[in-house]
Amino acid sequence: MVENNKYKILVVLRWLGGIRTFCRYVYNEFDKERFAFTFLAPDVPEMQYLLDDLKIFEITFIPVKCDPAHAHLDWKTVYKKILMGDFDLIHSHGFTAGAYSAIPAYGKRIPHIMTLHEVFTDGQFSGWKGLLKKRFVHFILPYINLTHCVSHSAGENYFEYLPEMKNKCKMVVIPNGIEVDRFLNPERMNLKKELSLQDDTFLIGFFGRFMSPKGFRYLIDALNILVIGKRTSRKPMVIAVNDGGFLSAERRRIAELGLNEYVTFMPFQPNPAPVMKGMDVIVMPSLWEGCGLQAMETLVSGVPFIGTDIPAIREMLEGTPGKMVPPRDAESLAEAICREMEKPSRKEAEGYIYSAAERFDVKKQAKQLIDIINNLTPNKQMLKR
Secondary structure (H helix, E strand, C coil): CCCCCCEEEEEEECCCCHHHHHHHHHHCCCCCCCEEEEEEEECCHHHHHHHHHCCCCEEEEEEECCECCECCCCHHHHHHHHHHCCCCEEEEECHHHHHHHHHHHHHCCCCEEEEECCCCCHHHHCHHHHHHHHHHHHHHHHHCCEEEECCHHHHHHHHHHCHHHHHCCCEEECCCCECHHHHHCCCCCCHHHHCCCCCCEEEEEECCCCCHHHCHHHHHHHHHHHHHHCCCCCEEEEEEECCCCCHHHHHHHHHHCCCHHHEEEECCCCCCHHHHHCCCEEEECCCCCCCCHHHHHHHHHCCCEEEECCHHHHHHHCCCCCEEECCCCHHHHHHHHHHHHHCCCHHHHHCCHHHHHHHHEHHHHHHHHHHHHHHHCCCCCCCCC
């Protein structure tokens, strides 16, 4: 039973992945004596890690049964829990969760913040189905008190696709941050020893989900170019750290290309920092992103980073040692990896660690979000952190 003096937040999720990381980083900066959380989310293994991450809080979990590979939210369950529940705020993550929460939250006059972790793309609004989808977006957004975009580039994308919302809806940009101590302090894992690899193996880390926007197939194509062309004397090895999504399909494709000995899969890591530090380079070949949390984590870890030249990653890498290649360009990615193999930039990456930590500290983001909650609920006795 949640204490009456606590501020009760219902968190509605459809996907986890980077959203799980966001929730861990941000909510752990809230005061456990003042906040209590109820999570309405798919009943997938990754959800348990989030509940463990936030175990200092008073938490209720409302599981939604689903196929673990295809996270699902039932709108009827969302409606029922909001209408029958007792909450001071709804915090939805992603547009689907926000859309399902909007009408019941509005009906009960519960303040509702929707955090958009993704960006809109041309494909979403193409054809007659896309037109209907866009009309639905226009219909639902005015029922949400505040839309929160997680990067300046995501905010620009929001108004690029929805210019009519400038005068109809409230939107705020609060750039993402990370728990910097988590990546500053851990010891570097000796992955070559752990995985019984030769000393001259070059470790290429991939920490994204096995979904098309994360661009894993282009990393494998780049690996194929390196292997077939024998462009370096060192053995390239992709270490893919995650599970779920279309993992089985990716494994089949790797086998078809004859690359099994050049790819190692590791399961999802609740604390990825030691593994990240053990890589020679981390690659983020995304096709689009709302905000590159992984770029921040890599920079604070002091590991060389190669991302794609898309707005969100470009924003994160401005003024840093991180490198970029065009999206969907396996040849350019292979060249960038080859350059890193021949002329490692680890010292340069390590020299930027403390600048990255100061720039990406989540404490600033959490304070802004708490201030917004205060403003949305002026009649609620909301004691500050």
